[in-house]
Amino acid sequence: MASENESDVLIIGGGICGVTTAFHLAQHGERVTLLERGQLAGEASGVNAGGLGGVGWGHIPDLQSYLTAGSFEIFKTLQLDMGYDIEFHAPGGLQAVHNAEQWNYTSNRVLKLRSEGYDVELLTTREARTIEPEASEHLAGFMYMLNRGRANPTKATMAFGEAASDLGASIKTGHDVQGLTQRQDGSWQAQTNQGEFSSKTLVLAAGAWSRPVGDLLGIKIPVAPIKGQMWATDPVPPSIFHMIGSAESPHDWSLQPPDTGFPPELTHYGTQRITRHLYGGQTRNGEIIFGGDRQLAGYDYVPDESGIAVNRRHAAEIIPLVAKLPISRTWAGIMPFSMDGKPIIGKVPGLENLFLVTGLASSGFGRGPMSGKLLADYIHTGHPAPVLAEADPARCVTAN
Ligand SMILES: Cc1cc2nc3c(=O)[nH]c(=O)nc-3n(C[C@H](O)[C@H](O)[C@H](O)COP(=O)(O)OP(=O)(O)OC[C@H]3O[C@@H](n4cnc5c(N)ncnc54)[C@H](O)[C@@H]3O)c2cc1C
Structure with a gap:
């Protein structure tokens, strides 16, 4: 045997x-x-x-x-x-468009993706606020991705x-x-x-x-170890219904030169910030969680508080409610980025x-x-x- x-x-x-x-x-x-x-x-x-x-x-x-x-x-x-309860829930994702330049970039992206058969839509801010009522009225619009969700x-x-x-x-x-x-x-x-x-x-x-x-x-x-970090609020009543992101980083990355010496799509070159990235939403236990930074920093698990503050301001530009909620915890993890x-x-x-x-x-x-x-x-x-x-x-x- x-x-x-x-x-x-x-x-x-x-x-x-x-x-x-x-x-x-x-x-x-x-x-x-x-x-x-x-x-x-x-x-x-x-x-x-x-x-x-x-x-x-x-x-x-x-x-x-x-x-x-x-x-x-x-x-x-x-x-x-x-039969596993993994908190799977797929309400779709909303990517906020902050200004005219990002609007041009996002509309072209949506047109191209739709022509290739992908499930995306461009929404006005007014339309987005009917499905995500806490979204800011001061944005240029949103890209809606139907097949996005979350699991624990x-x-x-x-x-x-x-x-x-x-x-x-x-x-x-x-x-x-x-x-x-x-x-x-x-x-x-x-x-x-x-x-x-x-x-x-x-x-x-x-x-x-x-x-x-x-x-x-x-x-x-x-494979380079890239630090990602996040923060959470205390649990609050249901307030954010989609996965929330921003068009700022995809737009900035689309302009990035090919050979930077770093893996693509980071938020920092060394310690210098090159863009703001954002992802997050509300979990089943009611916490609102957001993150975004991607930095080559070795195997470092200590969240950078200044990066957390930038990320929270970014989230609040899209969901203003977030600015009123204190941060209850922060954490970091290490992601495998190929070159x-x-x-x-x-x-x-x-x-x-x-x-x-x-x-x-x-x-x-x-x-x-x-x-x-x-x-x-x-x-x-x-x-x-x-x-x-x-x-x-x-x-x-x-x-x-
Ligand atoms: C803050 C943050 C937010 C993120 N958000 C998202 C998101 O919303 N959606 C998404 O899709 N992805 C997200 N990611 C990325 C995602 O978590 C990673 O891409 C993914 O988990 C990588 O999985 P993995 O199995 O390759 O690596 P890991 O989960 O790191 O697993 C590798 C395992 O190998 C083990 N190991 C290493 N060396 C040895 C050894 N010598 N002997 C035995 N075991 C060993 C380690 O202990 C580890 O458990 C996020 C990551 C972070 C850090």
Whole structure:
């Protein structure tokens, strides 16, 4: 009989990418072990805003459509068909347009997206205030994204872990992977603080720690740890009904030069702010939560209070009520940003039986479940879905 520490697939990382890969592999009947050094959802996957979805599948779905719309369906299944209460709720998203320049940019974007079959609309401020009564009347308008929603990030990540366990996957928390070796027959061995584990196939789902985990194998996985931070009010009666964002950052990023030396779509170059970004809404427990900053700051979990103040003013420009509510808590987490802005999902070139799922940046919660499914299908069938070509690790993973 095979030892308890032997499996078909070993997954490193118990965030949304790791647990959904485990769940889908277990659905295929693979024997899976997942090693997480802390708790499931202990890092980015448990502290994010829970924002889900995108703009739909479109006429010709690309990788982004697959990851956003596909994950949206998987979250729905978890809540509606599998009986997990993950606080899934999909009222749509409103992106505020602050001025004429952003209005021109957003109207062109909406026209293009609609021509490609995506579900977006341009709303006047008056129209938006009929569905979001606390929205400011002093804005230029809103982009409405029908397929946006929210789930509780910790509950959802834990639920995928539990669903994987129910299908036979072995989920080992408190297991810190400290060494990785490949045997002559191509199989893998992981050394942890609690013993050795082996498998034919190895999956790295280590989020913002992809680089140090890659170092254990002598490969360079170009993922930068980017700090994201958020704040919350005390619970208040239902006041904000959609996921709220702003067109300011997408507009500013559309003007960004291609080679900055930083991953795309950050709010800061070093310590210098280049734009304000915003996402948030109201959770089921009544808290209003917002965040936005994305800064290369190492593994730093201390929220920057000046950034929180900028973010709160930005939120109050859209939902003035927010200015009257004191902040009750703040927090930060570390996101995995690839250097070209694209996900890294697939087989690592040059090393047999080694797969990666990372680089999902600031929207990895909402894109994680389909990333996990596409990778699980690839491992099980031996063939990548054509849509994964854009995410191929071969484009960026090199020897150290
Ligand atoms: C403040 C904030 C707000 C966000 N808001 C949103 C949002 O609204 N919507 C959205 O879609 N996304 C959002 N994100 C991004 C999202 O949270 C991440 O993209 C996603 O959670 C990344 O998932 P992951 O599984 O790749 O990484 P993680 O969740 O970080 O999981 C990686 C795991 O690997 C483990 N690990 C690392 N090294 C080892 C080792 N050597 N041995 C064992 N285990 C190891 C870590 O402990 C960790 O648990 C936000 C992120 C932050 C920080």
